[in-house]
Amino acid sequence: MSELHKFIFEGLPVRGALVRLTGAWTEILARRQANSATGAWPPPVAELLGEMAAAGVLMQSNIKFNGALVLQVFGDGPVKVAVAEVQHDLALRVTAKVLGHVQPADRLPDLVNVHNKGRCAITLDPRDKLPGQQPYQGVVPLHGDHGEKLARLSDVLQHYMLQSEQLDTTLVLAADAKVAAGLLIQRLPAEGEGNLAGKANEDEIGLNEHYNRIATLASSLQRDELLELDADTVLRRLFWEERLMRFPAQAPRFACTCSRERVANMIRSLGREEAEGIVEEQGGIEVGCDFCGQQYRFDAVDAAQLFASPGDQPPVTSAVQ
Structure with missing residues (x-):
């Protein structure tokens, strides 16, 4: 089962989270593999x-947000765009548009940032928008402050957060083909006059x-350890000298928000x-969902009804009990 473990370091303004996507991730890959129109993603794309x-x-x-967080990377490589969408209840889905040849050894710069023009966008899309409300979006380049290409997605997101x-x-x-996992450690903002004035005092230096x-300690975690070890083992090995307060585990899952009604509106x-x-x-008209592979077909009658006025719709009859 996929798991998310959140925790804080007692007495310190530092929080953390560890996620291991197992069933949710293998379901996503299996659906893509089963889609005859697309087939499986190349391994470097699936890893990304x-x-x-x-x-x-x-x-x-x-974040306390009732809506979707959408993470996108896009650029001028063989992967034109890659998308991960996570709802407030941790339902997730991913997709990518691959238009060029991907080599087995390709990584982030080769996939989306060949000429250093790639971008990363994070969008917060409210579930219940107010009139005129637009999603919030932040965009950063896939390079550092001095123009150097960032080699890993983690580098990009660390740069974005800072x-x-x-x-x-x-x-x-x-x-990999069985697990998608991640560890996040984040320093919480300091409070008080010293922080507001931009001055570091002795307490803040200590923090x-x-x-x-x-x-x-977190950066010492190796790829194989993250993929193969359970959450308890990872946290115990890394932070055995720290006092952790852990919260109840949550269960991310795969879910797609596509529907026949949404496809009808698109048509x-x-x-x-x-x-x-x-x-x-x-x-x-046949439309396939890029996220889950579901196919929606509208024949000539279906398509005509989409544009019929309410008065033109056939009457609905019901049986009399």
Whole structure:
């Protein structure tokens, strides 16, 4: 079962979270494999998406937000865009658009940042939008302050959190064909006049030292350990000298928000003329969900009803009891 474990370090402004996506991740890969129209993602793309899924769960779990967190990376490599979406209840889904050839050894710069023009976007999309309310989005480049390419997704997200949220963050991410996992350590903002004035006092210096020590321990976690060891073992090995307060585990899961109604609305947005043209050429309209592989088919009658006025709809009859 997929698990998310959140914890804090007692007496210190440092929090952490560890996620291991097992069943949720293998279901995503199995659905993609079973989709005859697409087939499985190349291993480097699947690894990137697994890391994005783990990172999305970690980031969503740290905010009080009733809506979707959408993590995207896009650029000029063979992967035009990769997306991980995590809902407030930790339901997640991922997809990617791959238009070029992917080599087995390709990593983030090769996949989406060939000419150093790649971007990472994090969007918070409220579930119940107020009139005129727009999603919040932050965008950062896939390079550091001096133009150097960032080699790992964790580097990009650490840079994002520091630049956009002013939060020191340490991330360790890994994924393979069975598990997508991640560890997050984050320094909470200091409070009080010293912080507001931008002055470091002795207490704050000490707290920085605590965060740096814990971040160093987290960074020592190896990829194989993160993928193979259970959460209790990982936390015990890394932080056996620290006092942890752990919260009840949560269970991320795969879930897709696609529906026939949403597809119908998309077809309506094309307009009657274009929809009728597709029906005439192909005999119907078939749309597949990029996230889960579900196929939706609208034949000529279905498509016509999408554009019929309410008065033109056939009457609904019901049996009399």
